[in-house]
Amino acid sequence: MKPVMALVGRANVGKSTLFNRLTRSRDALVADFAGLTRDRHYGNGKQGRHEYIVIDTGGFEPDVASGIYREMARQTQQAIAEADVVIFVVDVRAGVTAQDHDIAHYLRRAGKPCVLAANKAEGMQQDQGGKWAEFYELGLGTVHPVSAAHGQGIRSLVEMALEPLSPPDDGADAAARDMPDADGADGRTIRLAVAGRPNVGKSTLINTWLGEERLVAFDTPGTTRDAITVPFERNGQRFELVDTAGLRRKGKVFAAVEKFSVVKTLQAIESAHVVLLLLDASQGVTEQDAHIAGYILESGRAVVLAVNKWDATDDYQRQLLERSIETRLAFLKFASLHRISARKRQGLGPLWTAIVQAHKAATCKMSTPVLTRLLLEAVQFQSPQRQGLFRPKMRYAHQGGMNPPVIVIHGNGLEHVTDAYKRFLEGRFRKEFDLVGTPLRIELKTSHNPYVGEDRGGK
Structure with a gap:
């Protein structure tokens, strides 16, 4: 089994930048903005012949009582529980904060092996007096200076994290067997992107499929900001479930972070084998739903339509919804339509059948x-x-x-x-x-x- 490392720390200390450095990817959304990461984000890394799994987490506030930050804290606590070793990331230039002490206290109680990484240490010497000494107050042992942005100290950090853990059992051959099928053409792995407007229930649906609170689902539009990939298996068929950020109209996209989220969502749609377009039964088919459907069609992706929150509508609303689907989404007549309730687990069985059927049709061989x-x-x-x-x-x-x-x-x-x-x-x-x-x-x-x-x- 590959060892699992969880990156933990307060907001804006560089966890996602370190995640990208360790996985040699740009999968995690990075910007100079506190609280950007909210869900657990998994990736594969390798150093020498040693392979590992990295978990990126949002800013950790162990004692927060309610709100979306409480949901983010639950995601981080789950990552710590899954990890073999925790890399606690702090900001060497900002110094030790009260929140760093709270996180260190939680990690000591968790009892997991922990490595303290002092990020943003480019151009600094470790013998600069009190600047480094204050981090020993956290009671987590040696301070390891790194620069995630410049790649300094990363190799020694990984070696320190992996040292107490057993190496992989079978080396490269086992790793190759663990890797998902890249193209999905043989049916072993299907990349399924769940797309739609903000707050239609995309994260709730994936959590319902997984049977756990894997993604932050909160009753506020724009909760999901990055495209999060989750491996899943059902009836012997492997999937990669991709939760995407909700797409709003261009005129309502102002923040740079939200613009990056839109780009990640569009990239997720283009790289998917099947796209599940989720509609909100309580709001009907909007102009933005039609724009998203048009982009899916332009990308050439197989598509399945699902109307969520069907249980929250009356007969009159349902009739209006049926007519709006026939008129505004007439160009998707080839797609099957399903009425579901993600929260109540209604209609999910036929939905899976339609997803597999759409993938089979998209990869059909015709003589x-x-x-x-x-x-x-x-x-x-x-x-x-x-x-x-x-x-x-x-x-x-x-x-x-x-x-x-x-x-x-x-x-x-x-x-x-x-x-x-x-x-x-x-x-x-x-x-x-x-x-x-x-x-x-x-x-x-x-x-x-x-x-x-x-x-x-x-x-």
Whole structure:
């Protein structure tokens, strides 16, 4: 088993920067803003032949009584419970604070091995008198100066953290087996991004699936700020659940942190295999829901629609919602629609079936003979519209890509094929291959006469 290290400390001491340094990634959102990280964020790191798991946490206030900071504290306490060793990060330039003492007291009571990392130590010497001595007041042993931003002291910090722990059992081969499937094409791992407007219940839904308070779910829009990935397995199928920040209209996105959150959400949608678009039954389908759906379609991701808080609406609201979905999300007719309640665990079984089905459709393999037969049968049933003296002639079709599926049709004069006829062909292909939940793209390629424009007359 890989050892687990939890990064703990008060807000804005550089935990997320250290997380990115240890995992050699940019997965954690970083900005000069206190309280940016709120959920537990996991990542894999490696030093030499030793591999480990790192947990990034939000600013820790052990004694806070209520509010979102209490939820953040619960996330940190869970990370400490899961960890084999805790790296307590402090700010060497700010010195020891009362909150640092509270955290140190909690860690001593927890009884976990702890390493004290004094961050932001670039350009400073450890023998600078009282600046370093005050950190020994915390009673956690030797102070290790590091600079997460510049990479100074990181190697010795990891060596100190891993020293009391057993090395990995099987080395690189075991690590390779532990790593999730990157592309999901063989069905072993499906990356599922949960997207939607703020406060529609994305974090609550993932917590319900996991059966624990894995993500901070709070009744305030904008609680989730980063895209958090959580591994999950159901009925032998592995998933990577990605909780995303709620997307608001551009005119309402002011803070730089929120702009970064939007970028991370869009990146999560593009890298997902399936996107679950969550709607709020109590508010109906808004213009912003339609914008998010349009971006998902433009990205070519498989999509499943789910209306959350269905139990909190009456018959009249439900009728209005059904009509608004038909009008504002008409371009997602290929996606299945599910009515759920994340808080009451209603409707979640069929939702999982639809997610797996959408992934299967997005990665469907279509043989050239079958596609060509379907194409010729469609043309025989209804020919494309004539343009002037000529009618477009379709000869054969083959698959040009997956996720989303792409069908390439070859022939002559295909630049005159109308959008209506392309939709007709799409319907025939969808019915044959049961392509529910995925966009389908049809590309037309016209063969050109090589002798056009060439003078073939005699001298």
